[in-house]
Amino acid sequence: MRERLLIALTVWNIIVFVVYAIDKRRAQRHAWRVPEKFLVMQAIFGGGFGAFLAGKICHHKKRKWYFWLAWLVGLLIDVGLLVLILSYTV
Template sequence: MNGGAAASTSGGWTVLLVWLAVINLLTFIVYGADKRRARKGKWRVPEKTLFLLPLLGGSIGALLGMRVFHHKTKHWYFVWGIPAILLAQIALAVWIYTK
């Protein structure tokens, strides 16, 4: 990027970084809360939501939540799906950055 383009998009990068921090923290918390609810036999977070949050940018939070809380680690569609979402997001980020 040239200097002018970098200056005009720096606010956009800040917004993106704040969004990613918030969505990943929220995703991590939701995975932990769902695990706690599962242990207590309470109402659960729908699996659609547990996939939507990573799709919205919280894939790192989901992976950390799976690892820390040992949550959804026996479901192949989470074990393979969440890393696939992260890889797709990284590929998209690289493509946008190098475009």
């Protein structure tokens, strides 16, 4: 069970990273964008690591304070989830 939860958290963070990267690409091409609310919510709901990494690697949404806050909250939630998953004994 623990392995499945770790895989799910990892896959979710990869998905969040990819969505941020897609949004950056669309921004460069002046195409339809992913709503900021959606990006922030992805970061907060367990995708903090993927969002933070995408912000650093893709240089996306780095100037907006509320994204930094969402990434920090998301990272804290990710760490909390990791602690809970790793302490799960069943």
